Amino acid sequence: MEMPTKTLKGAATFKEAPTFKDQRRERIIQVARSVFYEVGYAGASMSMISSRLGGSKATLYAYFNSKEDLFEAIIREQCGQIADLFLAHTGTDDLRATLAVMGRELLTAIMSDEAVRTFQLIVEESHRNPQLAEMFHNVIQSQGGSNLVNLLQAAHARGQINAPNSQEAAMVLKSLIFGDCHFKRIMNLAAQPTEAHLSRQVDLAVDIFMAYYGSKSAG
Known part of the structure; x- marks a missing residue:
């Protein structure tokens, strides 16, 4: 399904709706960002981020290697x-x-x-x-x-x-x-x-x- 959006000049255009994979990736980034801001880069870990996400560490590593x-x-x-x-x-x-x-x-x-x-x-x-x-x-x-x-x-x-x-x-x-x-x-x-x-x-x-x-x- 395509979702309508607007160009800068106001003309209607379309772009594909984000997939579940896209939404999941964005959710990971949002959670990771909050962890980095809270404990710093050195203090953050993949285990901590995975715990905040509430899923398995394997799911996190499926999107990001480190x-x-x-x-x-x-x-x-x-x-x-x-x-x-x-x-x-x-x-x-x-x-x-x-x-x-x-x-x-x-x-x-x-x-x-x-x-x-x-x-x-x-x-x-x-x-x-x-x-x-x-x-x-x-x-x-x-x-x-x-x-x-x-x-x-x-x-x-x-x-x-x-x-x-x-x-x-x-x-x-x-x-x-x-x-x-x-x-x-x-x-x-x-x-x-x-x-x-x-x-x-x-x-x-x-x-x-x-x-x-x-x-x-x-x-």
């Missing part, structure tokens, strides 16, 4: 949502408006409780398990990072910005959007920003970005 694989699935799910966000905004006509909307969506996503706690877990574990941090970095680059670069490449090709080094431009844009509010959130020095604060941060970031990259293409 807690490393399970944590990677959590990372990929979160990064995939951000990657889709960049993809949805690629190739639009009004770049400034697009970056403002995208920036607010991005900042909201990375400042969420789930995203912040995942980032904190990786930082906590990075000394004991540098491979975990490397995996996180690689997933970010292969999913969200590459899609943001592609967005800016498309804008450069359309003459909306002058950014031949799209990777550098992506780094600049992310740094401007994150500002110091993301760092403070990671350090538990600030709560989730208000909508007004978030909009102000993003609008300022887009203005600075376009002043540097956009003005040259206009000249």
Whole structure:
């Protein structure tokens, strides 16, 4: 059976309903995420996660070979949502408006409780398990990072910005959007920003970005 959903432009489209296997996998990820957040990455185990699920350990291992694989699935799910966000905004006509909307969506996503706690877990574990941090970095680059670069490449090709080094431009844009509010959130020095604060941060970031990259293409 197919379930109706909506595209960004409001047109009806369809996608297949999740199978029992998909639902079971998502349930495992949800439970594992709560265990990781509660006891940390080092403190979590497949036995603990299996116990919280209420099923056999064999069922858990049928989906994931290790807690490393399970944590990677959590990372990929979160990064995939951000990657889709960049993809949805690629190739639009009004770049400034697009970056403002995208920036607010991005900042909201990375400042969420789930995203912040995942980032904190990786930082906590990075000394004991540098491979975990490397995996996180690689997933970010292969999913969200590459899609943001592609967005800016498309804008450069359309003459909306002058950014031949799209990777550098992506780094600049992310740094401007994150500002110091993301760092403070990671350090538990600030709560989730208000909508007004978030909009102000993003609008300022887009203005600075376009002043540097956009003005040259206009000249």
